[in-house]
Amino acid sequence: MNLKTLSNDIALQNHPIRVLINFLEDEQRKFEGKDYAHYRFVGFVLEIGYNTATIVTSDAFKIAVGGIPRNSLLIMVPAEYTKYTPHFSLLRVDGTADEPLKKEKQQTYFELHKKSMPELDVFTQSELQWGALKTSFLGMYYPHPELSNVIEFSGDLNNIVSAHKYFVYSPSDELLDLIINSIQPSQNLFEIGKLRFTECRLKLPDCKLPNVPVIVSTDDFKGTRTAMFGKTRTGKSNIVKIIAESLIKTTHLNPSTTDKRKHSVGQVIFDINGEYANDNPQDDSTSLASAYSSDCDVYAITPKENTVSKPLRLDFYSNPDISHHLLGTLIREKESHLSNYISSFLSVEIPSFASIQEMGFGDRTRANRKILMYWAILHKAGFPANFSTLQHYGGVNPRFGREQRLEIYEANDRQMPENVTTLDELLIELQLFAERNRNSHLPRLESANNNPLFDSDDEALLEFLVPRSQSASGPRKILPYRIYHDKDAANFVTEILNSLSLGKTIILDLSNAHPEVMNYFSQWLSKSIFEHQVELFSENKLSDHYIQLYFEEAHNLFPSDDSKVTSIYNRISKEGAKYHLGMVYSTQSPSTISQDLLAQTENFFVTHISSRPEVDKLARLNVAYEGLIEDILQTKTQGYVRILTRSNRFVIPIQANKFCCTESTDRSN
Missing domain, CATH: 3.40.50.300 (P-loop containing nucleotide triphosphate hydrolases)
Structure with missing residues (x-):
């Protein structure tokens, strides 16, 4: 080990990239010891570009690493990796690729099957076991240039050299953990599931599936x-x-x-x-x-x-326009054929308190009166009210002229209150005015400027409040919808x-x-x-x-x-x-x-x-x-999710944890 190598080794002693260094050193020992059964080496690069690479591999390599499914992750490192700052490129397997001898292999297969040969000789078998995989570059991992003990990820490559100068490996669980979780924020972390490349869970002999938690912030x-x-x-x-x-x-x-x-x-x-x-x-x-x-x-x-x-609940009194619209929707859906007076009531446009503020004085008085008529209907139907709420919106006085009020109360032999201050008083007054308004033997009720006191919407509200027929339901029609009301x-x-x-x-x-x-x-x-x-x-x-x-x-x-x-x-x-x-x-x-x-x-x-x-x-x-279109279409396992968060630079397939079977994973430290 030269002085430069020793210095770099000490500097990276506690660095996350140490996982890569240890992995490559371990792979070198396996190679030298001929421990091919546990070797993570996948193959060589056949063709390389800035976005894709074609990998040449063999059946033995793929079986040793437990298989290489579509969309699995591989790492690519320089063949002479000790000469460079530790880094690796991340590849995603897209599918199979054509190798140079594809036609010759197909011809060999055809001849073998035609002759029904039960076994292949060792030389032919050696030739036929090789194949190629098509991969895409997802990015590169390397030590952060300014921050110590931090990994940086880039979505592109700074350089490519000849294809034969790279080795490709299937990453260990430790490396997969680094790949998946090292680029997350440093705080508020939790485990959302386990890394899962395939829906299929069949393991190859003497191999295990990845067991890597996926952490998000x-x-x-x-x-x-x-x-x-x-x-x-x-x-x-x-x-x-x-x-x-x-x-x-x-x-x-x-x-x-x-x-x-x-x-x-x-x-x-x-x-x-x-x-x-x-x-x-x-x-x-x-x-x-x-x-x-x-x-x-x-x-x-x-x-x-x-x-x-x-x-x-909704306070029907505080939200007259919304609650009236809601009643209309509910009643119409429940009954297809409604009496004319009910349809007229539901067709009235009840103003909102916000819209009233933008009106002139005369229009504001008429609009407020419509709301009070609606309030009287709610009260008669048994909708409880919060008195402070009524006061907040101006009280319950409809502000009819004193002479009109006095005449109507005396005609019905009733004592007239000086001001209407309760919903009971409001209900009585509106009932009296409604009955007076529909009396065709008396002059119509008029406002101070000699216009009709009530417009068509007012009359529709009063008709619903005091139906002409004793058998008509009137306010009882809205009784079933009290479950949506709360005075508070x-x-x-x-x-x-x-x-x-x-x-x-x-x-x-x-x-x-x-x-x-x-x-x-x-x-x-x-x-x-x-x-x-x-x-x-x-x-x-x-x-x-x-x-x-x-x-x-x-x-x-x-x-x-x-x-x-x-x-x-x-x-x-x-x-x-x-x-x-x-x-x-x-x-x-x-x-x-x-x-x-x-x-x-x-x-x-x-x-x-x-x-x-x-x-x-x-x-x-x-x-x-x-690249995940076919997998999303084909895989149906519950909880099998492809996630992409703001911090992740590529899609991660996971098997999500079952809710309440999870434990918070705090990796902030």
């Missing part, structure tokens, strides 16, 4: 977009649980006594199937909520017997925002809910969270706190027609990173998702997809998946 998910593609029942939800679990553990690993928002990740899971909120014993599936009960809060529209949850629901958003600030995971159990209800809650909460983060950003208070949103059936929220994407989801997908908002979205088909979102997605998890056009689209979207 939660830093890759915070504030980024993560896609889950694949058919139903292929393990997408399991991966989502593992990611959510890792972010919970990240918050635990980085506690802050001065500011609880520091180093924390709040999460919101829109659980349309109830699988994150509720255990499923039939599927041997543990929910995230039960596994981390102290870290998760479940909000449910329909509470489940064995799941502790809080009510997920306005505090529900504030409560969730506070919990997210503390790093809690919120699971909205939307299972068995009407799609319109699911859509409302998803939009409402997403909008509130986005606005909250924007406010923190403007006040420079984001710190390193993040919020992660999880959407299933994402094609409904982010359709491929970008003009149909709801503005709040569009803003989250485009601007979320700036406001520390990350998102994980799941769907079966890449083609059904907004192109803008796909183009900005950093992390991909792909299970089995059965449609070639869909996989082709994925490959066009991200070239890293080009």
Whole structure:
């Protein structure tokens, strides 16, 4: 050993690249000792370029390393590697290649089979066992030029020389660990699964399959977009649980006594199937909520017997426009034939409080009165109200003229209150005005400017409040939908925002809910969270706190027609990173998702997809998946996933861990 070699050896004593040095030295000892049964040597380079290389190998070499499946990884090193700084190039096997003697071999095979020779002589066998593999360069590993004890990865090669000056090896588990995990961030690491090159688990004699954990960092998910593609029942939800679990553990690993928002990740899971909120014993599936009960809060529209949850409701009084639209959707879907007065009620345009603020005084009074009529209907149907909420929106006084009121109350022999201050008083007054308005024997009711006091929408609301026929259901029609109402629901958003600030995971159990209800809650909460983060950003208070949103059936929220994407989801997908908002979205088909979102997605998890056009689209979207098209189409094992994260420079095939069978792997140190 010369002085230079000795100096380099000492400098790299604790360097990760030492794994390569030890591997090559061990291979040299095997070669010199003729221990070919454990030799990791694969072959020589037949042809080389900057993007691809053709490898010449033999059956004996392939059997000794346990086989070389398609998409497996190989390393290429200089034949005289001791003359250079330790480094290696990473190759991915694309398939077989034509070797120079292909035609001669085929002719030999043909002659042998024609003569039905049972055995090959040793010389012929030696000639026929050689073949070639086509590989692609994924990049190069070498010591970081500025940082000590750090590996650097480049996606290209700095130089190539003659093909015969390279050796190719099948990496050991230690080298595979270096290849897969050395380029991850140095903190917040967790094991997501095991490296798995093939669906087939048949081992060659005296060989073992790779046993290499795949480590990823939660830093890759915070504030980024993560896609889950694949058919139903292929393990997408399991991966989502593992990611959510890792972010919970990240918050635990980085506690802050001065500011609880520091180093924390709040999460919101829109659980349309109830699988994150509720255990499923039939599927041997543990929910995230039960596994981390102290870290998760479940909000449910329909509470489940064995799941502790809080009510997920809408305050119909605070959101008159939305709740009225929701009632219309629910009632129309339940009944195809409706009475005219019910159809008229459902067709009314109830204004929002925000829109009223932009109106002039006269229009504002009329619009407020419509809301009060709607409130009276809710009250008569038994929807409880929060008095402070009613006061916040201006109270319950419809502000009819005093002379009109006095005349109507006296005609009905009733005592007129000076001001309407309760819902009961409002209901009585509107009932009296409704009956007076439909009395054709008396002059019509007019406003101060001699216009009709009630327009057609007002009359439709009053007709529903006080039906002409005693047999008509009126407000009783909306009784079944009280399950969606909660008078204190306005505090529900504030409560969730506070919990997210503390790093809690919120699971909205939307299972068995009407799609319109699911859509409302998803939009409402997403909008509130986005606005909250924007406010923190403007006040420079984001710190390193993040919020992660999880959407299933994402094609409904982010359709491929970008003009149909709801503005709040569009803003989250485009601007979320700036406001520390990350998102994980799941769907079966890449083609059904907004192109803008796909183009900005950093992390991909792909299970089995059965449609070639869909996989082709994925490959066009991200070239890293080009060589994996056939595997994605053919392999159907549950949990067999091809992952590409922000830190990974190439796709890694893994067998994902089963949720709640994992242990956090902290490799930060």
